[in-house]
Amino acid sequence: MNYLETLNPAQLDAVKNIDGPTMVIAGAGSGKTRVLTFRIAYLMEKGIDPFNILSLTFTNKAAKEMKERISSIIGSTEAKNLTMGTFHSVFARILRHHADKIGYPQNFTIYDTQDSRSLLKTIVKELKLDEKVYKPSMVQGRISSAKNNLISAVAYESNSDIVNEDRQSGRPRVFEIYKAYEKRCKLAGAMDFDDLLYKTNVLFRDSPETLHFYQHRFKYVLVDEYQDTNYSQYLLVKKLAAVFQNVCVVGDDAQSIYSFRGANIQNILNFKTDYPDHNVFKLEQNYRSSQTIVNAANSVIAKNKDQIQKNVWTSNDVGSKIKVLRTLTDNEEGKLIANQIFETKQNEGAENSDFAILYRTNAQSRSFEEALRKLNLPYKIYGGLSFYQRKEIKDIIGYYRLTANPQDEEAFKRIVNYPKRGIGNSTVEKLVVAANHYGVSLWEVAAEPQKYPTELNSGTRNKLNQFVTQIKSFAVDLERKDAYTLAQHIAVTSGILKDHYADKSPEGVARYENIQALLAGIKEFTTNVSDGETNFLSDFMVDVALLTDADSEKDEDKNKVSLMTIHASKGLEFPYVFVVGLEENLFPSQMALNSRTELEEERRLFYVAITRAEKNCTLSFATSRYRWGNLITSESSRFIEEINPEFLEVSTPYRSGGRSLNQTNLENKTRTPTTYAPNGPKRRLTKLQDAPKKSKDGDTADKLDLKVGYNVMHERFGKGKIVALEGTPPSKATVFFPKAGNKQLLLKFAKLEVL
Ligand SMILES: Nc1ncnc2c1ncn2[C@@H]1O[C@H](COP(=O)(O)OP(=O)(O)OP(=O)(O)O)[C@@H](O)[C@H]1O
Numbered sequence: 017m018n019y020l021e022t023l024n025p026a027q028l029d030a031v032k033n034i035d036g037p038t039m040v041i042a043g044a045g046s047g048k049t050r051v052l053t054f055r056i057a058y059l060m061e062k063g064i065d066p067f068n069i070l071s072l073t074f075t076n077k078a079a080k081e082m083k084e085r086i087s088s089i090i091g092s093t094e095a096k097n098l099t100m101g102t103f104h105s106v107f108a109r110i111l112r113h114h115a116d117k118i119g120y121p122q123n124f125t126i127y128d129t130q131d132s133r134s135l136l137k138t139i140v141k142e143l144k145l146d147e148k149v150y151k152p153s154m155v156q157g158r159i160s161s162a163k164n165n166l167i168s169a170v171a172y173e174s175n176s177d178i179v180n181e182d183r184q185s186g187r188p189r190v191f192e193i194y195k196a197y198e199k200r201c202k203l204a205g206a207m208d209f210d211d212l213l214y215k216t217n218v219l220f221r222d223s224p225e226t227l228h229f230y231q232h233r234f235k236y237v238l239v240d241e242y243q244d245t246n247y248s249q250y251l252l253v254k255k256l257a258a259v260f261q262n263v264c265v266v267g268d269d270a271q272s273i274y275s276f277r278g279a280n281i282q283n284i285l286n287f288k289t290d291y292p293d294h295n296v297f298k299l300e301q302n303y304r305s306s307q308t309i310v311n312a313a314n315s316v317i318a319k320n321k322d323q324i325q326k327n328v329w330t331s332n333d334v335g336s337k338i339k340v341l342r343t344l345t346d347n348e349e350g351k352l353i354a355n356q357i358f359e360t361k362q363n364e365g366a367e368n369s370d371f372a373i374l375y376r377t378n379a380q381s382r383s384f385e386e387a388l389r390k391l392n393l394p395y396k397i398y399g400g401l402s403f404y405q406r407k408e409i410k411d412i413i414g415y416y417r418l419t420a421n422p423q424d425e426e427a428f429k430r431i432v433n434y435p436k437r438g439i440g441n442s443t444v445e446k447l448v449v450a451a452n453h454y455g456v457s458l459w460e461v462a463a464e465p466q467k468y469p470t471e472l473n474s475g476t477r478n479k480l481n482q483f484v485t486q487i488k489s490f491a492v493d494l495e496r497k498d499a500y501t502l503a504q505h506i507a508v509t510s511g512i513l514k515d516h517y518a519d520k521s522p523e524g525v526a527r528y529e530n531i532q533a534l535l536a537g538i539k540e541f542t543t544n545v546s547d548g549e550t551n552f553l554s555d556f557m558v559d560v561a562l563l564t565d566a567d568s569e570k571d572e573d574k575n576k577v578s579l580m581t582i583h584a585s586k587g588l589e590f591p592y593v594f595v596v597g598l599e600e601n602l603f604p605s606q607m608a609l610n611s612r613t614e615l616e617e618e619r620r621l622f623y624v625a626i627t628r629a630e631k632n633c634t635l636s637f638a639t640s641r642y643r644w645g646n647l648i649t650s651e652s653s654r655f656i657e658e659i660n661p662e663f664l665e666v667s668t669p670y671r672s673g674g675r676s677l678n679q680t681n682l683e684n685k686t687r688t689p690t691t692y693a694p695n696g697p698k699r700r701l702t703k704l705q706d707a708p709k710k711s712k713d714g715d716t717a718d719k720l721d722l723k724v725g726y727n728v729m730h731e732r733f734g735k736g737k738i739v740a741l742e743g744t745p746p747s748k749a750t751v752f753f754p755k756a757g758n759k760q761l762l763l764k765f766a767k768l769e770v771l
């Protein structure tokens with residue numbers, strides 16, 4: 017069947033109208049990404065040279081899948097020539113070719129989040145500021161949002177609104193940090209992630225001929241997930257498309273979830289004024305999810321005021337209701353969901369990869385990991401500590417980075433004394449002082465001690481000299497040897513491989529294997545080239561820096577349960593989806609309760625979560641969980657109540673702890689689900705459904721006759737005095753402990769003794 021025949025009339029229209037500005041605005045699962053993919057195939061079929069097509073996606077993996085699909089329609093020889101990827105990876109490659117035009121070395125380093133934070137920390141220290149007030153993550157956020165709005169450090173300082181904001185929040189000197197950070201990155205020949213977009217804007221501004229070149233190269237520009245572009249990205253698209261105006265954007269305002277990173281929903285709304293002569297296509301049929309899921313999602317998003325009206329429907333089956341599960345603790349939540357996955361696999365013959373567990377914050381993954389491991393269910397985490405963030409990998413990559421760009425300050429610091437060569441912290445500090453004094457990089461001070469005198473003694477200078485000589489010897493081969501040969505040579509000569517080989521502990525062996533896996537990856541990269549070309553190590557470095565977790569998925573990861581934040585799940589789909597941790601102050605996040613705009617963004621996030629599900633969606637919450645080291649009691653999320661109850665099925669809570677899986681299975685079969693029918697809209701699920709069974713601990717708590725003012729003893733905090741009690745009989749107490757201060761305790765768990 018011809019691929020065009022698999023499209024509905026609205027989709028077909030959107031694919032075939034290839035000229036001029038086009039916007040496809042449509043709900044989740046309505047085929048936006050599919051339209052974008054087929055549109056590219058259609059363009060090629062109409063004779064447009066793939067070299068003239070640029071497609072920007074949310075992950076590199078999405079780009080890869082798109083390319084594969086197009087290859088299967090048009091043929092891989094042609095599809096190879098398409099330019100596809102994330103904004104960051106596409107523009108990083110462009111910058112590689114033109115970095116000199118904006119004063120950067122061609123082999124500039126890309127600083128990852130850790131590098132940026134480490135540099136910010138150094139600067140905060142150097143400026144003698146309080147690190148608790150000027151937290152690196154906070155400063156990074158401020159700088160990031162400035163860059164995404166194309167505000168340089170100088171512009172930042174002279175912008176009274178921004179400076180006032182900082183002043184009011186008690187951090188008046190952010191602008192100084194930004195200035196120093198900008199200078200240091202430049203000196204180190206480094207760009208952070210935001211720079212990749214920001215500096216491309218600078219390049220296009222300062223080098224009209226470069227802009228002209230790319231405007232004519234990319235006659236067709238296509239953007240997926242347009243609702244989440246920030247100003248910097250928006251402007252890049254606008255500039256590139258300015259001549260031919262063949263720009264096609266697809267998105268859904270209801271799924272805009274990155275405003276904390278500067279994404280601006282206005283970009284969608286402004287499209288019409290930016291391109292008065294445009295076509296808009298609306299897609300309304302959802303092909304992904306059951307009727308129940310589509311309708312439930314519609315009922316939630318209807319609560320948002322700011323939205324473009326859409327009528328999303330599906331002709332798929334009605335499907336089963338959305339289950340709501342309540343557990344007492346986060347550990348139980350993990351167990352319950354792992355059990356459900358286990359059972360569904362058995363009962364419905366599902367694969368591991370059919371399941372996704374979606375949460376609001378990364379820290380929530382722990383209880384699910386534990387429970388899945390116990391049931392031998394393989395899983396993969398997106399956005400955890402990814403392969404490339406591991407210490408041993410960062411160390412060896414530090415060598416590669418310094419070889420490619422010796423000015424790289426963070427790489428220099430990381431490896432100058434690894435493996436140990438007697439260059440301690442005080443030496444590095446002296447180098448930093450000298451480098452700041454002379455306004456040069458650490459490398460220059462280390463490499464030219466005559467030119468930049470330091471207080472270092474001759475023994476230390478010798479050691480530094482050996483280090484510098486070694487890195488220089490690697491650099492000679494940068495464009496003489498292919499990536500793998502050089503990478504392997506460095507791994508051996510630097511002593512890193514030997515260092516890990518010597519460590520026979522299980523962790524040491526794992527680290528050695530990780531390095532071998534990295535080298536194997538570089539080998540694959542090296543051999544994967546078109547005829548007559550060589551892939552060099554510096555090319556590999558661009559790839560590595562921009563890999564997202566989704567991109568580094570290996571074959572053996574294919575059939576695993578997916579665990580990820582909702583943010584990372586954008587654009588994806590799974591037959592069975594669990595949205596977990598649906599508790600007030602967690603989801604919606606506590607930070608989002610200050611304004612309607614923030615709450616609406618959380619609601620959109622919830623909408624994104626539900627709409628990832630094809631067949632089955634389950635929601636869960638725990639009435640208590642450990643957060644920041646304390647046991648916190650929680651109410652169920654308002655979002656559960658916002659779903660029209662006719663689509664929900666609320667199960668009676670039960671305890672999974674301490675039971676074998678078989679017993680749990682039995683219990684599952686016999687328990688009767690009760691349908692959720694709130695008496696009044698304001699009542700919370702927790703109140704409707706108090707746990708019918710009392711736990712052992714609960715019994716003990718009930719027997720205690722507690723009153724405010726009693727002296728009590730706690731296992732961990734010692735002696736204390738009750739200052740407040742909640743509930744009849746009391747279920748929660750606030751106790752003042754001279755050693756630990758005020759603590760809120762759940763009496764079920766706290767095991768207090770009256771003194
Ligand atoms: N006309 C169609 N016929 C059959 N299946 C379709 C059709 N259009 C889309 N699909 C399928 O529906 C699912 C959702 O499509 P797609 O991912 O393109 O939607 P989307 O609008 O991009 O979703 P999201 O908003 O989540 O990014 C995919 O599995 C896709 O293959």
Ligand SMILES: [Mg+2]
Nearest residue numbers: 048049050587
């Ligand atoms: Mg999509």
